[in-house]
Amino acid sequence: MDEALSAVAPGFAGHRVVRQPPLWDEADPERYTYALYDAELDVEQLLRFFEVARSLSLVNPRPIPRSLLDASAAYHPAFFRAMTGGTRSVNDAPGQLLHLRSRIFLAGCTLSAAIVQLRYSAATIRSKLRHLWIGCKNARIAGLDVDAERLERMIIGVATDPADDVTRLIALKDLYHEALRALFRNEPSVPASRLDDAALTPHERERFGFVPQLQTILGTDLRALVVYGSSVSSESFADYDVIAVVGDTHRALRMLSGSNLAYGCKPLNLAVYDAEGFRLYQLACGDNMDSNARCAYGEVSIVLKPHDALSARNFSFGYLRMRQLLGMAAHLAQSESTALDDRAELFEYFVKVPMHIYKGIAAVAGEPVHKERLRALLVERWDYDLERQRRAVAEGEAVSAMCRAFLATAAVLKDLGRMPHKSTCPVFPSK
Numbered sequence: 001m002d003e004a005l006s007a008v009a010p011g012f013a014g015h016r017v018v019r020q021p022p023l024w025d026e027a028d029p030e031r032y033t034y035a036l037y038d039a040e041l042d043v044e045q046l047l048r049f050f051e052v053a054r055s056l057s058l059v060n061p062r063p064i065p066r067s068l069l070d071a072s073a074a075y076h077p078a079f080f081r082a083m084t085g086g087t088r089s090v091n092d093a094p095g096q097l098l099h100l101r102s103r104i105f106l107a108g109c110t111l112s113a114a115i116v117q118l119r120y121s122a123a124t125i126r127s128k129l130r131h132l133w134i135g136c137k138n139a140r141i142a143g144l145d146v147d148a149e150r151l152e153r154m155i156i157g158v159a160t161d162p163a164d165d166v167t168r169l170i171a172l173k174d175l176y177h178e179a180l181r182a183l184f185r186n187e188p189s190v191p192a193s194r195l196d197d198a199a200l201t202p203h204e205r206e207r208f209g210f211v212p213q214l215q216t217i218l219g220t221d222l223r224a225l226v227v228y229g230s231s232v233s234s235e236s237f238a239d240y241d242v243i244a245v246v247g248d249t250h251r252a253l254r255m256l257s258g259s260n261l262a263y264g265c266k267p268l269n270l271a272v273y274d275a276e277g278f279r280l281y282q283l284a285c286g287d288n289m290d291s292n293a294r295c296a297y298g299e300v301s302i303v304l305k306p307h308d309a310l311s312a313r314n315f316s317f318g319y320l321r322m323r324q325l326l327g328m329a330a331h332l333a334q335s336e337s338t339a340l341d342d343r344a345e346l347f348e349y350f351v352k353v354p355m356h357i358y359k360g361i362a363a364v365a366g367e368p369v370h371k372e373r374l375r376a377l378l379v380e381r382w383d384y385d386l387e388r389q390r391r392a393v394a395e396g397e398a399v400s401a402m403c404r405a406f407l408a409t410a411a412v413l414k415d416l417g418r419m420p421h422k423s424t425c426p427v428f429p430s431k
Helices: 001-007 043-055 066-075 077-084 091-108 111-116 124-140 148-161 165-183 203-209 211-221 249-256 275-284 307-334 344-351 353-364 373-383 388-394 398-417
Strands: 014-021 031-037 059-066 190-194 222-227 240-246 266-273 293-303
Touching: 001 014, 001 043, 014 077, 014 148, 014 190, 031 066, 043 059, 043 307, 043 398, 059 066, 059 307, 066 077, 066 091, 066 307, 066 398, 077 091, 077 222, 077 398, 091 124, 091 165, 091 275, 091 307, 111 165, 111 249, 111 266, 124 148, 124 373, 148 165, 165 249, 165 275, 203 293, 211 222, 211 240, 211 249, 211 293, 240 249, 240 293, 266 275, 275 293, 307 353, 307 398, 344 353, 344 388, 344 398, 353 373, 353 398, 373 398, 388 398
Parallel strands: 031 059, 240 266
Antiparallel strands: 014 031, 190 293, 222 240, 222 293
């Protein structure tokens, strides 16, 4: 195996097979095959790696360039220790807490859409439960006080519940709420401001004309509607990103389930939280909503996170997205089919990852970039053409598109200056 992997690219430093903590119903835990390269890989080398991995029938193969491993020291210490054979330390706790907060937030923030737009499968539910389960195990190892035992009992309860899928998804959303609440339990208090609909311009009131539709559906349970994303920041936009703050999330989600709402032929990507859930969402997300959001109805409290916390969160998101892009590429490379099936929206999201990461970091730095300029910037600075990657996906070249998105994300993080310096820890210590 090592001989074949070393032929992929210079700098091959060995491989490790890592077992995940077994799930609640697993006798044989999932394994991952990591191949470390003490160099950066280009797109042709990444594609060659996945071809070799497929020919060797490697289980969950992942190429790990040295820079990604070094980044994990700050943004995913448990992975760094597993790969380098190092001993876990209490000094890992802050980095592991950052990782878990980011991972749980990113995995859980799509649950409203799964319910409202019926975008889920049995695999979706299991995957979301798996994220929480492994998060609990890693929190225990890192010595984080998240009441892991209680969360694990709740996970098993949802996993074994014979109820209908929407009921289980709502219970799963509650679980993510509990997990975030535990992860932010000891967070120092942060300043807050208010956002209300009195600040809307006449143009914004017209643009956000979907408000009466949601008032009709949710009635007096609706407390506020917060709009963010390109419908706020750009004249040209494809959809609306909206958070509905409600009194009873269970009731609201059942009323909205399967509604697939739109306004002016543009979809409403709707998330639903109560006031506490919205506070946790803000603590975990990568920006402050005082400057990049509008309250289209009602009034809400806006959390103002410090600059350092915002910066760390966005780089943590970047690291996680890089890992996910490699996972997507590996899965696609091992698949017999290149058809999009029902995954077109998923691929559309992942080819945009470099853009989202740059946008988040630039906003924290006080240099927000409009969508149109950002796309041009990605081409100019990193030769990453979003439209070209979309075409590649449509033409059955999704593996290549995921690899290019991975490399562009790595370049964005490197150029924006927060990737850690090379560690002095030996990669694979001699036995």
